Amino acid sequence: VNKIFKEKVMESLSSVLPVAGIVFALSVFLVPLDVGNMMIFLVSTVMLVFGMGMFQLGADAAMSPLGEGIGTDISKSKNTVIIIAVSFVMGLLITIAEPDLQVLSNQVPSVPNPVLIWTVAIGVGLFLVTAVLRIILKIDLSIMLTLLYIGVLVLSYFVPDNFLAVAFDSGGVTTGPMTVPFIMAMGIGLSAMRGDKEASNDSFGLVALSSIGPILAVMILGCFYAPKEAVSAETKVTIVENMRDVFKIFFDELPHYAKEVFVSLVPIIGVFILFQIIRRRFHRIQVMRMAMGFVYTYIGLVLFLCGVNVGFAPVGSMLGKEIVNANYKWLLIPISMVIGYFIVKAEPAIQILNHQVQTVTKGAISGKSMNTALSIGVSVSIGLAVLRILTGLPIHYIIIPGYIIALIMSRFVPKIFVGIAFDSGGVASGPMTSTFLLPFCIGACSAVGGNLMTDAFGVVALVALTPLIAIQLMGLSYRIKLNKQLKTTPAESTVIPADSDTIVEFTEE
Amino acid sequence: MNNNEKQQPFRILISITTPKLADKAAEMFILDNIPLQYECVGRGTAPNEMIDVLGLGSPEKVVLLSFMPKSVSDNMLKKLKKELKLGTVNSGIAFTLPIKGATSLIVKMFEGFNQDEEKTAERKVNLVSDNNYYLIAAVVNQGYSESVMEAAREAGAGGGTVVPSRSIVNEKAIGFWGTTIQDEKEIILIVSDDEKRLDIMQAISSKCGMHSEAKGLIAALPLDNVIGIDRED
Numbered sequence: 001v002n003k004i005f006k007e008k009v010m011e012s013l014s015s016v017l018p019v020a021g022i023v024f025a026l027s028v029f030l031v032p033l034d035v036g037n038m039m040i041f042l043v044s045t046v047m048l049v050f051g052m053g054m055f056q057l058g059a060d061a062a063m064s065p066l067g068e069g070i071g072t073d074i075s076k077s078k079n080t081v082i083i084i085a086v087s088f089v090m091g092l093l094i095t096i097a098e099p100d101l102q103v104l105s106n107q108v109p110s111v112p113n114p115v116l117i118w119t120v121a122i123g124v125g126l127f128l129v130t131a132v133l134r135i136i137l138k139i140d141l142s143i144m145l146t147l148l149y150i151g152v153l154v155l156s157y158f159v160p161d162n163f164l165a166v167a168f169d170s171g172g173v174t175t176g177p178m179t180v181p182f183i184m185a186m187g188i189g190l191s192a193m194r195g196d197k198e199a200s201n202d203s204f205g206l207v208a209l210s211s212i213g214p215i216l217a218v219m220i221l222g223c224f225y226a227p228k229e230a231v232s233a234e235t236k237v238t239i240v241e242n243m244r245d246v247f248k249i250f251f252d253e254l255p256h257y258a259k260e261v262f263v264s265l266v267p268i269i270g271v272f273i274l275f276q277i278i279r280r281r282f283h284r285i286q287v288m289r290m291a292m293g294f295v296y297t298y299i300g301l302v303l304f305l306c307g308v309n310v311g312f313a314p315v316g317s318m319l320g321k322e323i324v325n326a327n328y329k330w331l332l333i334p335i336s337m338v339i340g341y342f343i344v345k346a347e348p349a350i351q352i353l354n355h356q357v358q359t360v361t362k363g364a365i366s367g368k369s370m371n372t373a374l375s376i377g378v379s380v381s382i383g384l385a386v387l388r389i390l391t392g393l394p395i396h397y398i399i400i401p402g403y404i405i406a407l408i409m410s411r412f413v414p415k416i417f418v419g420i421a422f423d424s425g426g427v428a429s430g431p432m433t434s435t436f437l438l439p440f441c442i443g444a445c446s447a448v449g450g451n452l453m454t455d456a457f458g459v460v461a462l463v464a465l466t467p468l469i470a471i472q473l474m475g476l477s478y479r480i481k482l483n484k485q486l487k488t489t490p491a492e493s494t495v496i497p498a499d500s501d502t503i504v505e506f507t508e509e
Numbered sequence: 510m511n512n513n514e515k516q517q518p519f520r521i522l523i524s525i526t527t528p529k530l531a532d533k534a535a536e537m538f539i540l541d542n543i544p545l546q547y548e549c550v551g552r553g554t555a556p557n558e559m560i561d562v563l564g565l566g567s568p569e570k571v572v573l574l575s576f577m578p579k580s581v582s583d584n585m586l587k588k589l590k591k592e593l594k595l596g597t598v599n600s601g602i603a604f605t606l607p608i609k610g611a612t613s614l615i616v617k618m619f620e621g622f623n624q625d626e627e628k629t630a631e632r633k634v635n636l637v638s639d640n641n642y643y644l645i646a647a648v649v650n651q652g653y654s655e656s657v658m659e660a661a662r663e664a665g666a667g668g669g670t671v672v673p674s675r676s677i678v679n680e681k682a683i684g685f686w687g688t689t690i691q692d693e694k695e696i697i698l699i700v701s702d703d704e705k706r707l708d709i710m711q712a713i714s715s716k717c718g719m720h721s722e723a724k725g726l727i728a729a730l731p732l733d734n735v736i737g738i739d740r741e742d
Contacts (some may be wrong), residue, residue, distance in 0.1 A: 002560070002565045003527075003568050003599045004564075004565045004566075004567075004568050007568075056566075057565075060564060061564030066538055067678075090580055163670055194695070241544060253656050277709070281651075281652060282652060282658065283652050283653065283655060284655075285558060285561055285562060285655045286652065286655065289560045289561060289562050289563075289566075292562055292563060292564055293564055296564065359550060359569075362548065362549075363528075363552065499613060500612060500613055500614035500617065501612060501613075502612070502613045502615075503610050503611065503612060504610060504611055504612070504613045504615075504616050505609065505610045506517070506519045506607075506608060506609060506610060506611070507517075507518065
């Protein structure tokens, strides 16, 4: 069996099966689901596994080389105007392409969809420009993030409460499976051409800055539009009786996602063609490989999104509702934490981030340790989100101290961890979060009888927040370990003999 | 100042393997107290165009470099072959290159522990080849590794590894606003026996040489010992 093929299969199995297994177990032991929905869930799990594998393959073959190519080529252009223009247009296009954004815009009915989408897209465009200029001008990432988040926090006082949670959610949501492989690769391309030693630290941070754009954009919109009660997009539960019904549901829904993902991919393929015509960076086989990669990405995303929306969303919503109704109210917190622990792995963009981190740091930060840190982070965030639903704790009380802690930490943590941490915040909150965790919280919230707009929403924002702290904690422990090592190693071993710079000649026997 | 005393022969041991095997090899080196190790990341090349287009062709490879006396390196190669099963499909290869001179510190690091190693080594070592294999290195512009491999394969090469790198040319080195910008290059490494060496080099050079857009430079380095070449696919 082909090695890469095997690797991708294993990767997608190990990322989808744990969370599917837990949901399955819950639905057997705690809140029995009907057989029909269980069947749908199992079929969608299979779709997720295939979708995930195809998507990873596609990202490797098409999205990453394209992002890296554009990154290196604009850094070679030496023309500031071109750099700014290209970064802006790329940020804009890639955001419009992001399927998650469509979902978000439906959740905010008081703002017309095109207005929201374009505002967010321009927000990402501007911030991608900022992020690229930061790399070129060598401005410290943590200073930049601190200033921008202070801006966000100040602005949050002027935004109506109903809007706040959605605004923070949008930051996490917009950096989804389409954006992440592309923007991450672009960052690596941008810094790959540089000879200085800061280069690898600067490979990260683009996603981080790009996800501030939407938060600000939606907040500003919130000040202009009087927000009405949001439509929670209450997930409909269909009654299925036999296997034919199960497959009918998928066949009914599939064309919808096929079209949605197609519309998303067109601008990116357009960019690829344009870039190739102008720069001629890729050669025959590479072009064919990338074309194939786009096909993989397409099939992968269609399968993944269809599976997760049809199979996972209703189950999430039901689980949330039933656990509360069945008087397991306080059990909700530990259960959701367990789900959170395993769900990060099933976010399609997470594996790409982990792999990128492992490559850029040459294995010093392993994919495994990234996974653990992210799992713990997200687990805590879901716990907090559920706590909010049960107690009605305002989101300010968590978000503001959370960001303050994260920003203070960014002053003490090795630089590369700052970039990785703030990037992973945007990466961790992808389609899995918005289609499973959000309905889960909405379900629980409506069963408790809380305010959907202020209590259920905000879960994405929390998922985007905790990894910042978790990964930076990892960075801090790394630094402490390093310091200890330096202290415990006796000084004499570092003394180099006086004649050690003499060149010795070797003779063959 | 220059009392450059002559020493026993030294080698650079290079292994090109999957990341997992590279970790294992690195651990083995550490266990055997080999003090210096450097690694860089490259990727393998596809066995044919179909696999390449399908995106299944270039698995990640890790190039691991270390220094040691010949007596140790021969022993190490045998150990690598046994423990990592180099030579089987999807594993990797390892080889040693002679070096002519080095900082004396490198030699000092090995003082004291190679005597006992040497005895066992001398008895056992009976490796595949001596000076019959070559490491062909082609440096081309970014994006041409596929063309290089195509040419090399037609001339009988088994497989290759691509290591991304940068060229340092003075006039291009300073970009704008003080950032240093460097040109992307790809180094393609191919191990070949003496028989095919010239054909492969000539094939690459004809297709991707200085007259082509690839602007390739090709050189061959003599190898001391090779393992993992016997079953290339």
